[in-house]
Amino acid sequence: MKxxxxxxxxxxxxxxxxxxxxxCSGYDFEEVNGIAIYEMESGPTPSSWNVxxxxxxxxxSGFITWRGPSYFNNPGIGTISYRIRINNPGTYRFxxxxxxxxxxxxxEHNDTWLRIPDASDFFAQRGSSILYPAGTGKTPxxxxxxxxxxxxxxxxxxAWSWQATTSDFDGHPIYARFNSAxxxxxxxxxxxxxxxxxxxVLYNESQYSIGQAADLSRSQTNCNGDxxxxxxxxxxxxxxxxxxNAAPTVSITNPSEGQNFAVGSNISVNxxxxxxxxxxxxxxxxxxxxxxxxxxxxxxxxxxxxxxxxNYTVRAVVRDNxxxxxxxxxxxxxxxDNxxxxxxxxxxxxxxxxxxNxxxxxxITSPTNGQNFNVGSTVxxxxxxxxxxGSVVFxxxxxxxxxxxxxxxxxxxxxxxxxxxxNYTVRAFVRDNxxxxxxxxxQFSVGxxDNxxxxxxxxxxxxxxxxxxNxxxxxxITNPSNGQNFSPxxxxxxxxxxxxxxGSVVFxxxxxxxxxxxxxxxxxxxxxxxxxxxxNYTVRAFVRDNxxxxxxxxxQFTVGxxDNxxxxxxxxxxxNAAPTVSITSPSNGQTFGxGSTVxxxxxxxxxxGSVVFxxxxxxxxxxxxxxxxxxxxxxxxxxxxNYTVRAFVRDNxxxxxxxTTQFNVGVTLSKVQNAIAYPNPVVxxxxxVQMTETVSSAVAYSVSNVSGVEISRGTIPMNEIENASGKxxxxxxxxxxxxxxxxxxxxxxxxxxxxxxKK
Numbered sequence: 001m002k003x004x005x006x007x008x009x010x011x012x013x014x015x016x017x018x019x020x021x022x023x024c025s026g027y028d029f030e031e032v033n034g035i036a037i038y039e040m041e042s043g044p045t046p047s048s049w050n051v052x053x054x055x056x057x058x059x060x061s062g063f064i065t066w067r068g069p070s071y072f073n074n075p076g077i078g079t080i081s082y083r084i085r086i087n088n089p090g091t092y093r094f095x096x097x098x099x100x101x102x103x104x105x106x107x108e109h110n111d112t113w114l115r116i117p118d119a120s121d122f123f124a125q126r127g128s129s130i131l132y133p134a135g136t137g138k139t140p141x142x143x144x145x146x147x148x149x150x151x152x153x154x155x156x157x158x159a160w161s162w163q164a165t166t167s168d169f170d171g172h173p174i175y176a177r178f179n180s181a182x183x184x185x186x187x188x189x190x191x192x193x194x195x196x197x198x199x200x201v202l203y204n205e206s207q208y209s210i211g212q213a214a215d216l217s218r219s220q221t222n223c224n225g226d227x228x229x230x231x232x233x234x235x236x237x238x239x240x241x242x243x244x245n246a247a248p249t250v251s252i253t254n255p256s257e258g259q260n261f262a263v264g265s266n267i268s269v270n271x272x273x274x275x276x277x278x279x280x281x282x283x284x285x286x287x288x289x290x291x292x293x294x295x296x297x298x299x300x301x302x303x304x305x306x307x308x309x310x311n312y313t314v315r316a317v318v319r320d321n322x323x324x325x326x327x328x329x330x331x332x333x334x335x336x337d338n339x340x341x342x343x344x345x346x347x348x349x350x351x352x353x354x355x356x357n358x359x360x361x362x363x364i365t366s367p368t369n370g371q372n373f374n375v376g377s378t379v380x381x382x383x384x385x386x387x388x389x390g391s392v393v394f395x396x397x398x399x400x401x402x403x404x405x406x407x408x409x410x411x412x413x414x415x416x417x418x419x420x421x422x423n424y425t426v427r428a429f430v431r432d433n434x435x436x437x438x439x440x441x442x443q444f445s446v447g448x449x450d451n452x453x454x455x456x457x458x459x460x461x462x463x464x465x466x467x468x469x470n471x472x473x474x475x476x477i478t479n480p481s482n483g484q485n486f487s488p489x490x491x492x493x494x495x496x497x498x499x500x501x502x503g504s505v506v507f508x509x510x511x512x513x514x515x516x517x518x519x520x521x522x523x524x525x526x527x528x529x530x531x532x533x534x535x536n537y538t539v540r541a542f543v544r545d546n547x548x549x550x551x552x553x554x555x556q557f558t559v560g561x562x563d564n565x566x567x568x569x570x571x572x573x574x575x576n577a578a579p580t581v582s583i584t585s586p587s588n589g590q591t592f593g594x595g596s597t598v599x600x601x602x603x604x605x606x607x608x609g610s611v612v613f614x615x616x617x618x619x620x621x622x623x624x625x626x627x628x629x630x631x632x633x634x635x636x637x638x639x640x641x642n643y644t645v646r647a648f649v650r651d652n653x654x655x656x657x658x659x660t661t662q663f664n665v666g667v668t669l670s671k672v673q674n675a676i677a678y679p680n681p682v683v684x685x686x687x688x689v690q691m692t693e694t695v696s697s698a699v700a701y702s703v704s705n706v707s708g709v710e711i712s713r714g715t716i717p718m719n720e721i722e723n724a725s726g727k728x729x730x731x732x733x734x735x736x737x738x739x740x741x742x743x744x745x746x747x748x749x750x751x752x753x754x755x756x757x758k759k
Contacts, residue, residue: 027083027183029221031092033324034204035213036084037220040064040197043082048190055101055196057160059216063198065101066112066190072710075113075150078190084202086178092202094174095164095213098155102194108700108715109194111154115187120179124151124165124172126637128400128422131172142167145710152191156595160198162214163595165637171595173637176202207319210597210634248275248320252330255314259332264489264531267304275320282319288312289437299627306531309335311434358388360432362440367426369442377446379416387432394431400424406519414521417506417546421447473500473545477555480539484557488534492557494527500545507544509620513537514648514656516622534560542620550620550644578655579606581647590663594640598663600633606651613650619643638665672699672745672752681757685736687743689754691726700746701730705739732758
């Protein structure tokens with residue numbers, strides 16, 4: 001009997017092994033629900049690649065690193081190939097957790113070659129700037145080394161970091177687009193020794209934040225037969241034991257399908273959501289195709305206030321802690337003349353006749369598809385929208401996927417001022433009075449050989465323009481006036497007076513009770529609050545000028561009679577106490593390096609209730625909305641400039657609070673800025689650099705030719721600099737050809753590029 005049982009167990013184990021290998025045949029790991037995670041030590045390690053665990057805080061059982069010679073300009077040496085199965089086509093961001101593993105200088109031993117040769121597109125993008133690896137036939141290419149479809153991917157940290165960027169001094173995150181499901185190849189090859197790589201992730205940014213993708217508690221999705229499966233669902237009569245993650249469920253419990261409401265009603269959208277093997281971590285509500293509410297784990301009911309006559313479609317989308325999603329949709333109507341929309345026609349139903357609702361149309365008339373503009377141009381986005389049996393009541397403009405302009409029934413052209421070089425995609429979205437939608441997309445480019453950039457900024461001897469400073473814009477809310485009272489059901493027009501003494505106002509936003517309700521470009525059109533309900537209202541106007549300076553103005557008004565006095569003073573007599581909010585990160589005045597990830601964290605409290613709503617604005621733009629549970633917001637790969645972060649919160653009684661902090665991103669000038677090369681031209685193979693002031697760290701250097709190809713790099717420690725009285729000697733490779741070269745010096749707080757001539 002024992003022999004028989006042992007035999008059966010062995011057969012069962014062999015069957016499981018075969019099943020796992022059959023399911024995973026031809027690939028190492030796979031994308032599941034928009035994310036793919038792989039522990040680097042799980043893969044092959046050819047000669048000179050090591051699996052190590054000599055530093056702490058790695059995930060899994062270790063990390064990999066290259067221990068052979070460096071290959072700064074020769075990708076493809078020591079190549080490791082990983083096969084990934086993509087189940088859901090789309091664009092994925094690539095990140096990995098890595099660190100510099102040798103010495104104190106994080107600019108050394110910090111990069112590895114990467115390519116995804118069979119992706120539909122492999123590129124790096126920051127904002128509207130898109131870069132391609134050299135050797136692919138696409139331009140522009142990144143600064144620094146690149147060849148044969150490979151990106152140099154670096155991290156600027158001697159601690160574990162999720163940074164994975166390319167292009168020297170102009171970090172761009174890495175992306176890959178897969179147009180169809182299938183098996184693809186990710187390749188890495190040796191560049192710097194002692195670059196420690198712990199884990200890599202590809203994720204869809206429309207489904208996950210970088211914080212969610214980088215969560216080390218997420219299980220790897222590799223497919224090698226021994227991946228720990230997710231927790232199984234509770235056993236049932238039909239349980240097949242396949243170990244798959246169970247999808248969440250969601251149902252809209254209010255309003256009900258086909259329900260009809262009176263005009264002016266307040267309609268609460270209530271949900272019932274659950275996840276049998278985990279938890280629901282994200283809730284989103286769409287009304288007539290527009291995202292109107294985003295909550296985390298704890299959903300708070302969304303309110304459609306003062307509903308106007310028409311047909312409505314509400315869609316709820318939820319996501320669980322393993323990335324699986326579910327959704328539910330209901331339709332309802334408002335007004336006696338608007339019966340609920342009919343159910344979708346069946347296979348045998350005739351098509352609707354001429355009496356049906358017609359879909360609107362929209363065409364982008366400017367710019368034209370494929371048009372090219374000079375760098376620095378102002379590009380006007382104009383539309384032609386029509387609805388054959390009604391009217392277009394809503395317009396939105398997206399540029400490179402970012403919402404930049406929202407108008408109601410009256411669309412005013414959107415302006416893209418001072419356009420920078422790159423490729424642009426403009427999408428126009430419209431909705432008619434019956435809730436039907438349409439959209440149109442075009443592409444254009446800025447820059448090129450026939451489009452020179454604007455002249456360089458004035459030199460040191462040029463006089464400053466005007467009084468030498470850029471003036472901030474001004475904005476005043478001219479209507480409604482502060483303290484004004486309106487009758488319920490009124491239409492309240494929000495009008496502004498704006499100006500900019502030394503330029504122009506190019507951006508306008510209107511917030512009502514902390515909610516962004518209107519966005520315009522250079523031409524502001526009044527915002528209308530229709531059929532307004534009784535209560536207290538705060539309107540905030542935010543504007544930005546062509547130089548990036550901002551201004552804002554706020555006014556308060558009431559709707560209703562004696563039962564709705566103006567907003568009361570702070571409570572002291574038993575009234576509702578306002579919540580509090582403070583931004584704990586970043587700190588005010590903090591400085592970050594270009595390409596950093598800045599975490600926005602909050603501390604909120606409500607002494608007599610709870611905070612139920614959170615919003616984060618960066619430079620006046622709404623970037624994050626949470627319900628009762630706030631999760632930190634990540635500003636990834638920040639560019640040089642000044643930033644203002646505003647946090648807005650609301651408690652369960654409707655009281656609000658906000659806090660603001662400012663930080664900047666830039667390369668801090670250090671004493672290395674005063675370094676000079678002397679003599680110059682250089683007649684030997686040694687470049688002598690004089691540090692005219694004492695530096696506070698080791699100096700890393702690199703030498704590149706005019707094509708950007710790096711020919712030498714190294715680090716000079718502090719003691720050598722001190723012993724040489726600040727004179728650095730940088731050796732050029734033997735047989736360096738005469739010509740122009742660039743020596744880049746880096747310290748912990750700055751850098752300097754010195755052109756030299758080699759005789």
